[in-house]
Amino acid sequence: MNLKKLLDANQDWAKNIVAGDPDFFHRLANQQTPEYLWIGCSDSRVPANQITGLAPGEIFVHRNVANIVQETDFNVLAVLQYAVDVLKVKHIIVCGHYGCGGVRAALENFRHGLIDNWLAGVRSLHRRHEAELSVLPVDEAVDRLCELNVISQALHVARTTIVEDAWERGQHIAVHSWIYRLDNGRIQPLAEAITKPCDLQNFA
Ligand code: CO
Numbered sequence: 106m107n108l109k110k111l112l113d114a115n116q117d118w119a120k121n122i123v124a125g126d127p128d129f130f131h132r133l134a135n136q137q138t139p140e141y142l143w144i145g146c147s148d149s150r151v152p153a154n155q156i157t158g159l160a161p162g163e164i165f166v167h168r169n170v171a172n173i174v175q176e177t178d179f180n181v182l183a184v185l186q187y188a189v190d191v192l193k194v195k196h197i198i199v200c201g202h203y204g205c206g207g208v209r210a211a212l213e214n215f216r217h218g219l220i221d222n223w224l225a226g227v228r229s230l231h232r233r234h235e236a237e238l239s240v241l242p243v244d245e246a247v248d249r250l251c252e253l254n255v256i257s258q259a260l261h262v263a264r265t266t267i268v269e270d271a272w273e274r275g276q277h278i279a280v281h282s283w284i285y286r287l288d289n290g291r292i293q294p295l296a297e298a299i300t301k302p303c304d305l306q307n308f309a
Contacts, residue, residue: 130169132162137166142188144181144262145200146172146207151285153200156292165192170220171207171227171254172199174261185262189271189278197262197278201255202285212238212247221251227254255282256296263299272301 122129141164143153153159153166167184174181176285188194188279201208210217211227221228231238231252237248259282262268279298 114256128155132212137162137165139163139166139188139192140195142185142197142254143167143200144172144184144197146170146202146205148202148205150287151200151202151306156285156290164234165194170223171205172258173207173223173226173254174199174258174265175226176261176265182265182267185265186267189267189276192212193276195277195279196281196298197259198281198283199255199259199262200283200285201251201258202287203251204244204287205247205251205254208251208254209247212243212250224284226257230254230257252284253294255284259296259299263302269302 120129124303139162141159143157145151145153145166145168147168147170147181149291153164153168157164165184165188167181169181173176174185176182185197188197203258207220207224208227210220211224211231227250234250234253238249259280263280268278268280277300279300281298282295283292284295285291
Protein backbone atom coordinates (compact mmCIF):
# COMPACT_ATOMS: atom_id res chain seq x y z
CA MET A 106 0.00 0.00 0.00
CA ASN A 107 1.35 3.34 -1.05
CA LEU A 108 1.21 6.09 1.56
CA LYS A 109 1.63 8.74 -1.12
CA LYS A 110 -1.94 7.96 -2.13
CA LEU A 111 -3.10 9.02 1.34
CA LEU A 112 -1.11 12.26 1.35
CA ASP A 113 -2.29 13.16 -2.14
CA ALA A 114 -5.88 12.45 -1.14
CA ASN A 115 -5.43 14.72 1.86
CA GLN A 116 -4.22 17.58 -0.36
CA ASP A 117 -7.24 17.13 -2.63
CA TRP A 118 -9.63 16.92 0.30
CA ALA A 119 -8.34 20.15 1.90
CA LYS A 120 -8.39 21.92 -1.47
CA ASN A 121 -11.99 20.86 -2.12
CA ILE A 122 -13.18 22.06 1.26
CA VAL A 123 -11.49 25.46 0.87
CA ALA A 124 -13.02 25.78 -2.61
CA GLY A 125 -16.49 25.47 -1.10
CA ASP A 126 -15.82 27.38 2.12
CA PRO A 127 -12.58 29.45 2.13
CA ASP A 128 -12.80 30.17 5.86
CA PHE A 129 -13.51 26.56 6.96
CA PHE A 130 -10.11 25.63 8.44
CA HIS A 131 -9.51 29.06 10.01
CA ARG A 132 -12.79 28.76 11.85
CA LEU A 133 -12.04 25.22 13.03
CA ALA A 134 -8.51 26.10 14.11
CA ASN A 135 -9.89 28.66 16.55
CA GLN A 136 -12.42 26.48 18.28
CA GLN A 137 -14.33 23.23 18.26
CA THR A 138 -17.92 23.09 19.48
CA PRO A 139 -19.15 19.57 18.84
CA GLU A 140 -22.56 18.65 20.25
CA TYR A 141 -21.85 14.94 20.22
CA LEU A 142 -19.43 12.53 21.84
CA TRP A 143 -19.10 9.22 20.00
CA ILE A 144 -17.87 6.13 21.82
CA GLY A 145 -17.48 3.40 19.23
CA CYS A 146 -15.51 0.35 18.16
CA SER A 147 -12.05 0.70 16.58
CA ASP A 148 -13.26 -1.45 13.68
CA SER A 149 -12.18 0.21 10.41
CA ARG A 150 -15.63 -0.32 8.94
CA VAL A 151 -17.37 1.96 11.46
CA PRO A 152 -16.00 5.49 10.96
CA ALA A 153 -18.04 7.87 13.14
CA ASN A 154 -17.98 11.00 10.95
CA GLN A 155 -18.70 9.26 7.68
CA ILE A 156 -21.63 7.12 8.78
CA THR A 157 -23.32 10.06 10.51
CA GLY A 158 -22.60 12.61 7.77
CA LEU A 159 -20.76 14.93 10.16
CA ALA A 160 -17.97 17.32 9.20
CA PRO A 161 -14.71 17.91 11.11
CA GLY A 162 -15.53 19.80 14.30
CA GLU A 163 -18.97 18.30 14.73
CA ILE A 164 -18.32 15.12 16.72
CA PHE A 165 -15.78 14.28 19.44
CA VAL A 166 -14.67 10.68 19.04
CA HIS A 167 -13.31 7.91 21.24
CA ARG A 168 -12.89 4.42 19.84
CA ASN A 169 -11.56 1.19 21.30
CA VAL A 170 -12.02 -2.52 20.73
CA ALA A 171 -15.69 -3.40 21.39
CA ASN A 172 -16.68 0.16 22.47
CA ILE A 173 -16.01 -0.46 26.14
CA VAL A 174 -16.46 2.10 28.92
CA GLN A 175 -14.57 0.98 32.01
CA GLU A 176 -14.61 3.19 35.07
CA THR A 177 -10.91 2.38 35.57
CA ASP A 178 -9.84 3.37 32.04
CA PHE A 179 -8.26 6.83 32.20
CA ASN A 180 -8.30 7.14 28.45
CA VAL A 181 -12.09 7.00 28.14
CA LEU A 182 -12.56 8.97 31.38
CA ALA A 183 -10.32 11.78 30.11
CA VAL A 184 -12.26 11.95 26.85
CA LEU A 185 -15.57 11.88 28.70
CA GLN A 186 -14.55 14.57 31.17
CA TYR A 187 -13.29 16.91 28.46
CA ALA A 188 -16.40 16.33 26.36
CA VAL A 189 -18.80 16.94 29.25
CA ASP A 190 -17.04 19.62 31.32
CA VAL A 191 -15.28 21.65 28.63
CA LEU A 192 -16.97 21.00 25.29
CA LYS A 193 -20.37 20.60 26.96
CA VAL A 194 -21.66 18.02 24.50
CA LYS A 195 -25.39 17.42 24.63
CA HIS A 196 -25.38 13.84 23.40
CA ILE A 197 -23.15 10.90 24.21
CA ILE A 198 -23.57 8.11 21.69
CA VAL A 199 -22.32 4.62 22.49
CA CYS A 200 -22.40 2.88 19.13
CA GLY A 201 -21.53 -0.78 18.73
CA HIS A 202 -21.85 -2.87 15.62
CA TYR A 203 -23.15 -6.31 14.73
CA GLY A 204 -20.49 -8.92 14.00
CA CYS A 205 -17.99 -7.20 16.34
CA GLY A 206 -14.77 -9.24 16.51
CA GLY A 207 -14.10 -8.12 20.09
CA VAL A 208 -17.52 -9.23 21.24
CA ARG A 209 -17.10 -12.52 19.36
CA ALA A 210 -13.78 -13.10 21.13
CA ALA A 211 -15.55 -12.58 24.47
CA LEU A 212 -17.94 -15.40 23.55
CA GLU A 213 -15.28 -17.87 22.53
CA ASN A 214 -13.86 -20.41 24.93
CA PHE A 215 -10.21 -20.08 24.05
CA ARG A 216 -7.37 -17.63 24.64
CA HIS A 217 -6.79 -14.71 22.27
CA GLY A 218 -4.03 -13.06 24.29
CA LEU A 219 -3.92 -9.75 26.12
CA ILE A 220 -7.25 -8.75 24.59
CA ASP A 221 -9.04 -11.28 26.83
CA ASN A 222 -8.27 -9.01 29.78
CA TRP A 223 -9.56 -5.94 27.95
CA LEU A 224 -12.74 -7.91 27.22
CA ALA A 225 -13.25 -9.09 30.83
CA GLY A 226 -16.39 -6.98 31.21
CA VAL A 227 -17.95 -8.36 28.02
CA ARG A 228 -17.02 -11.88 29.09
CA SER A 229 -18.83 -11.37 32.39
CA LEU A 230 -21.80 -9.89 30.52
CA HIS A 231 -21.81 -13.11 28.49
CA ARG A 232 -21.88 -15.18 31.67
CA ARG A 233 -24.77 -13.10 33.06
CA HIS A 234 -26.80 -13.77 29.91
CA GLU A 235 -25.62 -17.35 29.38
CA ALA A 236 -29.18 -18.80 29.44
CA GLU A 237 -30.43 -16.49 26.68
CA LEU A 238 -27.27 -16.67 24.54
CA SER A 239 -26.47 -20.38 24.74
CA VAL A 240 -29.63 -21.43 22.87
CA LEU A 241 -28.85 -19.18 19.87
CA PRO A 242 -26.77 -20.10 16.80
CA VAL A 243 -23.31 -18.61 17.31
CA ASP A 244 -23.66 -15.63 14.90
CA GLU A 245 -26.97 -14.66 16.49
CA ALA A 246 -25.46 -15.02 19.95
CA VAL A 247 -22.62 -12.67 18.92
CA ASP A 248 -25.10 -10.11 17.59
CA ARG A 249 -27.26 -10.31 20.70
CA LEU A 250 -24.20 -9.88 22.91
CA CYS A 251 -23.23 -6.86 20.74
CA GLU A 252 -26.61 -5.31 21.63
CA LEU A 253 -26.33 -6.16 25.33
CA ASN A 254 -22.80 -4.75 25.37
CA VAL A 255 -23.88 -1.38 23.93
CA ILE A 256 -26.66 -1.03 26.51
CA SER A 257 -24.30 -2.05 29.30
CA GLN A 258 -21.57 0.42 28.22
CA ALA A 259 -24.12 3.26 27.92
CA LEU A 260 -25.11 2.50 31.51
CA HIS A 261 -21.46 2.71 32.55
CA VAL A 262 -21.29 6.18 30.95
CA ALA A 263 -24.39 7.28 32.84
CA ARG A 264 -22.96 5.96 36.12
CA THR A 265 -19.63 7.78 35.92
CA THR A 266 -19.14 10.60 38.41
CA ILE A 267 -18.58 12.85 35.38
CA VAL A 268 -22.09 12.41 33.97
CA GLU A 269 -23.75 12.14 37.38
CA ASP A 270 -22.17 15.43 38.47
CA ALA A 271 -23.13 17.13 35.20
CA TRP A 272 -26.76 16.11 35.67
CA GLU A 273 -26.58 17.28 39.28
CA ARG A 274 -25.45 20.73 38.01
CA GLY A 275 -28.44 20.82 35.67
CA GLN A 276 -26.47 20.17 32.48
CA HIS A 277 -28.54 18.46 29.78
CA ILE A 278 -26.90 15.29 28.53
CA ALA A 279 -28.57 12.35 26.81
CA VAL A 280 -26.76 9.00 26.64
CA HIS A 281 -27.72 6.95 23.58
CA SER A 282 -27.35 3.23 22.78
CA TRP A 283 -26.94 2.66 19.07
CA ILE A 284 -25.86 -0.25 16.91
CA TYR A 285 -24.54 -0.24 13.35
CA ARG A 286 -25.08 -2.98 10.78
CA LEU A 287 -21.99 -3.64 8.64
CA ASP A 288 -23.91 -5.25 5.78
CA ASN A 289 -26.31 -2.37 5.12
CA GLY A 290 -24.66 0.69 6.71
CA ARG A 291 -27.68 1.45 8.92
CA ILE A 292 -27.66 2.60 12.54
CA GLN A 293 -30.45 1.42 14.84
CA PRO A 294 -31.16 2.93 18.28
CA LEU A 295 -31.45 0.09 20.82
CA ALA A 296 -33.04 1.77 23.82
CA GLU A 297 -34.49 5.05 25.02
CA ALA A 298 -31.84 7.65 25.71
CA ILE A 299 -30.78 8.00 29.35
CA THR A 300 -31.28 11.65 30.31
CA LYS A 301 -31.27 11.64 34.09
CA PRO A 302 -30.17 9.42 36.98
CA CYS A 303 -33.64 8.04 37.69
CA ASP A 304 -33.76 6.56 34.18
CA LEU A 305 -31.17 4.09 35.36
CA GLN A 306 -33.78 2.22 37.35
CA ASN A 307 -35.34 1.09 34.09
CA PHE A 308 -32.15 -0.73 33.17
CA ALA A 309 -31.45 -2.47 36.47
CO1 CO B 1 -16.00 -4.17 16.80
